[in-house]
Amino acid sequence: MAFGDYPAEYNPKVHGPYDPARFYGKADVPFGQVKLGEIGAWLGRRNKTPNAVAGAVSRAWWRWQHKYVFPKRAGIAPFFQLTVASMTFFYLINYTKLKHHRNYKYH
Known part of the structure; x- marks a missing residue:
């Protein structure tokens, strides 16, 4: 599968019409229905290639857009979600610099 x-x-x-938020592969047991003893086998059946991971991220992105961005009366939720996600991301990438500015008690 090439790009596009x-x-x-x-x-x-x-x-029918192509939906980028849908997985067209072979159906498997949903994770919520997997028993504890079957988790290893269930994870072993997953496709872990970079293309599969990129496809899963793409499907998650499209599902999020269909749920929060594309509705006719979309609210302000996607903007808050993106704001919180970006704040968390930038905090994590700057954590090593921020941890030096902690206030310590030395007594």
Whole structure:
């Protein structure tokens, strides 16, 4: 699959219009229904290639957009979510510099 191509599992005659938020691969047991003893086997069945991870991130992004950004009466929630996510990200990347500015009690 090259950049911009449809997934190999996608068949327009079966699936209809392409939805970037949908996984077109073979269906598996949802994580919420996996028993503790089956977690290792369930994780072993996951595709861990960089393309698969990028596809999962892309599907999550599209699902988030369909839920919060694209509705006709979208509220202010996506802006707050992006703000909090960016604040957390920049805090984490600057943590090594910020930890030197702590106030300590020396007694």
